[in-house]
Amino acid sequence: MNRRIAFAVLFATLSSARADDWPQWLGPQRDGVWRETGIVQKFPDGGPPVLWRHKIGAGYTGPAVANGRVYLMDRQLAEGAKNHNEAMMPRPAPQPIGGTERVLCFDASGGQQDGKLLWKHEYDCPYGVSYPAGPRATPVVAGGNVYTLGTEGNLLCLNEADGKPVWARDFKKDYNAKTPLWGHSAHPLLDGDKLICMVGGDGTTVVAFHKDTGKELWRALSAKGPGYCPPMIYPAGGTRQLVVWHAEAVCGLDPETGKAYWSVEAPTYQQMSIATPRLADGRLYVTAYPQTSLMLKLASDRPGAEVEWRGEVKKNTGFYTVFSTPHFEEGHLYGVSSGGVLTCIKADTGDRLWRTTQPHGPKPEGSAEVFLVKNGDRWFLANEHGDLIIAKLSPKGYEEISRAHLLKPTGTGFGRPVLWSHPAFANRCAYMRNDEELICVSLAAK
Numbered sequence: 001m002n003r004r005i006a007f008a009v010l011f012a013t014l015s016s017a018r019a020d021d022w023p024q025w026l027g028p029q030r031d032g033v034w035r036e037t038g039i040v041q042k043f044p045d046g047g048p049p050v051l052w053r054h055k056i057g058a059g060y061t062g063p064a065v066a067n068g069r070v071y072l073m074d075r076q077l078a079e080g081a082k083n084h085n086e087a088m089m090p091r092p093a094p095q096p097i098g099g100t101e102r103v104l105c106f107d108a109s110g111g112q113q114d115g116k117l118l119w120k121h122e123y124d125c126p127y128g129v130s131y132p133a134g135p136r137a138t139p140v141v142a143g144g145n146v147y148t149l150g151t152e153g154n155l156l157c158l159n160e161a162d163g164k165p166v167w168a169r170d171f172k173k174d175y176n177a178k179t180p181l182w183g184h185s186a187h188p189l190l191d192g193d194k195l196i197c198m199v200g201g202d203g204t205t206v207v208a209f210h211k212d213t214g215k216e217l218w219r220a221l222s223a224k225g226p227g228y229c230p231p232m233i234y235p236a237g238g239t240r241q242l243v244v245w246h247a248e249a250v251c252g253l254d255p256e257t258g259k260a261y262w263s264v265e266a267p268t269y270q271q272m273s274i275a276t277p278r279l280a281d282g283r284l285y286v287t288a289y290p291q292t293s294l295m296l297k298l299a300s301d302r303p304g305a306e307v308e309w310r311g312e313v314k315k316n317t318g319f320y321t322v323f324s325t326p327h328f329e330e331g332h333l334y335g336v337s338s339g340g341v342l343t344c345i346k347a348d349t350g351d352r353l354w355r356t357t358q359p360h361g362p363k364p365e366g367s368a369e370v371f372l373v374k375n376g377d378r379w380f381l382a383n384e385h386g387d388l389i390i391a392k393l394s395p396k397g398y399e400e401i402s403r404a405h406l407l408k409p410t411g412t413g414f415g416r417p418v419l420w421s422h423p424a425f426a427n428r429c430a431y432m433r434n435d436e437e438l439i440c441v442s443l444a445a446k
Helices: 002-016 171-175
Strands: 050-055 064-066 069-077 099-107 117-124 140-142 145-149 154-159 165-170 189-191 194-198 206-210 216-220 232-236 239-245 249-253 260-265 278-280 283-288 292-298 305-310 327-329 332-337 341-346 352-356 370-375 378-383 387-394 397-405 411-413 416-418 424-426 429-433 437-442
Touching: 064 140, 064 424, 069 145, 069 437, 099 145, 099 154, 117 154, 140 189, 154 194, 165 171, 189 232, 232 278, 249 292, 260 305, 278 327, 327 370, 332 370, 352 397
Parallel strands: none
Antiparallel strands: 050 437, 064 069, 069 099, 099 117, 140 145, 145 154, 154 165, 189 194, 194 206, 206 216, 232 239, 239 249, 249 260, 278 283, 283 292, 292 305, 327 332, 332 341, 341 352, 370 378, 378 387, 387 397, 411 416, 424 429, 429 437
């Protein structure tokens, strides 16, 4: 009888503290919130233990974690090929840089094979973009398939078990889409039977593909460029809306048909619509370097939007993110202005409450970034130096709890070493990569 009780207690404990996956950009609900419990409150002396590491190639793709596996993309240069150095004002490659893109699958089941490469899918892909290190977009894992988007617009559906191709689309060949200056970076969105992507081209800024066949379901919008911002599904106005932000405007669409509901001008510098728009309490916040800070009020009785306020640099309102996703939290917004300045603003006015460079370093630097992921009442912050930070954020200020250096920054940006890849959080671990290795770090509480 006592053994039965003990087993029941153990089973209940394991069930309530179950591991979660991170199968796409910003996690299971695409909101940058890590909901697992049993997470370390403070790093031990010497930092959290690295459970395993594996050599990989270069790239910016954040890992996706699902069903005991880790997926990411990297790039292998062709023999004799060399990436050009980035200048302060980056430009496309003077001529295509030979190489391949790879989709990699690693074991993360928690067994003896942890970190083992299970399969890879590789294809030829010359680069003509600025910052040519490697792929950008995080894979999407669902229904036995892995969906990936490469820098030059190669959209793939691979079998999750063995990496065999199911279907493929080529944005250049299929839609005459010009690759953006910094490559295709908008993480695909899986919604029901639809895989929704920012493509580019005439009337095909946004395209929905059938997840099983790759067949086009609908196409929508024309713009100077697709931008780099991932499409999102948000509930508003009594319905589900597809929110996209291309190079010229923020738009609300019917996700089933691509029909345009509304559009608000949100022009960007060099088409840098990048950071994921965030919704809370019927408000949608959009931010971009160097002067886009826009709060939209979404209609409650129908699909519609109007400008509630626009931030102004000279008036110290709003913040101006390069590519880190901001967070909405109880009437406030937390995000990173260009230079790595973590900022808190009031959601209803855009007024700044505080700013700090502490997560990044002693002073602002060009396009410095910090990635924010919330867990319970704390945040895990990953900076471009390869540090992982535990902190608390509130309207009163920034409180750092713990910091550990986990990876060296192997990329280059604005003349300094950088690490510009978003980590994944699953199985009470952090999965992080640079241009040389993928590591799994335990964040489980003892």
